[in-house]
Amino acid sequence: xxxxxxxxxAFTESVPKAPVSMCFSYDLYRPQLFEAILPVVDxxxxxxxxxxxxxxxxxxxxxxxxxxxxxxxxxxxxFIHGVGLSIGSYDEMSSNYLYLLDELFEKLxxxxxxxxxxxxxxxxxxxxxxxxVPRTEEMLDLLTTRVLDLKKRYDVPFLLENIANILPxxxxxxxxxxxxxxxxxxxxxxxxxxIYNLECxxxxxxxxxxxxxxxxxxxxxxxxxxxxxxxxxxxxxDIHSRKVSDRTLQLTEQVLTKNSGVEVLTFELLPxxxxxxxxxxISEHIDEIKRxxxxx
Amino acid sequence: xxxxxxxxxxxGLLKNGSPGQVADPLxxxxxxxxxxxxxxxxxxxxxxxxxxxxxxxxxxxxxxxLVMKLYQQHNISxxxxxxxxxxxxxxxxQPISPLIKSVAMLExxxxxxxxxxxxTEHRIRWNTSPFPFLDALLKGxxxxxxxxxxxxxxxxxxxxxxxxxMVNALV
Numbered sequence: 001x002x003x004x005x006x007x008x009x010a011f012t013e014s015v016p017k018a019p020v021s022m023c024f025s026y027d028l029y030r031p032q033l034f035e036a037i038l039p040v041v042d043x044x045x046x047x048x049x050x051x052x053x054x055x056x057x058x059x060x061x062x063x064x065x066x067x068x069x070x071x072x073x074x075x076x077x078x079f080i081h082g083v084g085l086s087i088g089s090y091d092e093m094s095s096n097y098l099y100l101l102d103e104l105f106e107k108l109x110x111x112x113x114x115x116x117x118x119x120x121x122x123x124x125x126x127x128x129x130x131x132x133v134p135r136t137e138e139m140l141d142l143l144t145t146r147v148l149d150l151k152k153r154y155d156v157p158f159l160l161e162n163i164a165n166i167l168p169x170x171x172x173x174x175x176x177x178x179x180x181x182x183x184x185x186x187x188x189x190x191x192x193x194x195i196y197n198l199e200c201x202x203x204x205x206x207x208x209x210x211x212x213x214x215x216x217x218x219x220x221x222x223x224x225x226x227x228x229x230x231x232x233x234x235x236x237x238d239i240h241s242r243k244v245s246d247r248t249l250q251l252t253e254q255v256l257t258k259n260s261g262v263e264v265l266t267f268e269l270l271p272x273x274x275x276x277x278x279x280x281x282i283s284e285h286i287d288e289i290k291r292x293x294x295x296x
Numbered sequence: 297x298x299x300x301x302x303x304x305x306x307x308g309l310l311k312n313g314s315p316g317q318v319a320d321p322l323x324x325x326x327x328x329x330x331x332x333x334x335x336x337x338x339x340x341x342x343x344x345x346x347x348x349x350x351x352x353x354x355x356x357x358x359x360x361x362l363v364m365k366l367y368q369q370h371n372i373s374x375x376x377x378x379x380x381x382x383x384x385x386x387x388x389x390q391p392i393s394p395l396i397k398s399v400a401m402l403e404x405x406x407x408x409x410x411x412x413x414x415x416t417e418h419r420i421r422w423n424t425s426p427f428p429f430l431d432a433l434l435k436g437x438x439x440x441x442x443x444x445x446x447x448x449x450x451x452x453x454x455x456x457x458x459x460x461x462m463v464n465a466l467v
Contacts, residue, residue: 054378090299122307125371128334166330
């Protein structure tokens with residue numbers, strides 16, 4: 001069992017941490033919302049799949065959103081957070097998604113990019129959902145190669161996020177945090193720690209959230225995702241449609257007080273949920289999050 | 297089972313899994329739930345893209361069953377606009393009221409017309425006078441899917457027409 005030197009621990013915990021930037025997921029052209037969030041965020045996260053559309057078999061980025069992002073790119077960091085790369089597919093990653101990445105990196109200054117640790121297509125068939133990858137040596141090798149390729153291709157850090165599982169785990173050689181740590185060691189990828197997704201897994205499959213956080217190499221965690229969602233048939237779903245709950249904020253606070261590599265905290269709200277709130281209400285909620293977590 | 301076999305199995309189970317295929321009852325139950333979420337999510341997106349067609353299908357209790365069948369039989373695009381177009385094409389092949397099909401074609405045509413460069417002329421046949429029907433639908437009033445007797449209309453939808461829409465009674 002690993003022993004911890006209390007003096008070393010006290011030292012690392014007393015080292016002043018770099019300020020954590022506040023970020024919001026902006027994926028639908030809503031000028032009023034964009035204006036409302038700009039004063040309260042340091043960064044903007046975009047989902048290439050969501051800000052693009054298909055026409056005549058070709059994929060295009062939504063020009064109006066691109067223009068908005070370009071207009072603030074000097075003052076605000078921009079992060080890419082995808083859902084369609086399908087990094088865990090046995091055959092190949094999505095070529096459509098890679099095309100979108102090429103376009104975005106050409107048009108914007110991107111600080112880093114991230115994806116979900118999952119696969120969403122098989123043999124070119126869209127699953128219409130994300131499934132967890134088996135945590136095996138075979139998958140570790142496949143992911144390592146792909147992460148290294150992505151880092152080389154775009155020359156920015158690449159992060160992977162834990163998904164919320166609706167299906168029970170099928171087979172694995174490692175627990176999720178151990179698997180992630182191994183992947184970090186082999187590929188140099190960082191992590192997004194999605195606190196709300198962990199809460200979903202805790203609720204649905206009784207995984208120990210505390211064990212996950214205690215085992216995960218928190219120095220590799222560069223970003224935290226928080227959101228609010230719903231429960232259906234006693235399953236907690238990662239539908240980011242609500243404000244962040246008190247418990248999610250408490251858990252986030254616990255992680256932020258540890259010695260971690262966290263630089264960014266992102267409040268995720270699905271574009272389909274934007275209309276549930278007035279733009280001012282969303283910016284007020286972001287402000288409240290910042291106050292609660294002493295980010296201001 | 298290697299990685300390819302495992303992922304192909306999951307694809308098959310998600311799309312067409314039946315109770316006999318999986319020994320694990322928990323996995324079977326959650327697969328069913330996962331499918332429900334996928335279909336619910338797709339319905340939600342279609343309701344956003346095809347407001348009137350979705351309302352009509354919902355009123356007829358057809359929206360979810362049709363989206364489920366679409367999911368099982370086709371590779372639904374991850375891009376909402378493209379998926380919406382796939383859904384309209386699917387609706388047109390189904391044995392449902394021709395009026396629902398006319399509304400779906402109209403909505404698809406209007407989406408395409410948002411692109412000023414879209415110069416195709418869309419001709420849609422209606423078995424009832426379209427404007428009173430659409431008016432009732434938009435205002436949440438009672439409507440009928442019955443055909444008007446011996447009456448047909450052709451609606452032309454195009455960026456090249458002033459007002460975008462023109463309706464002619466067919467003799």
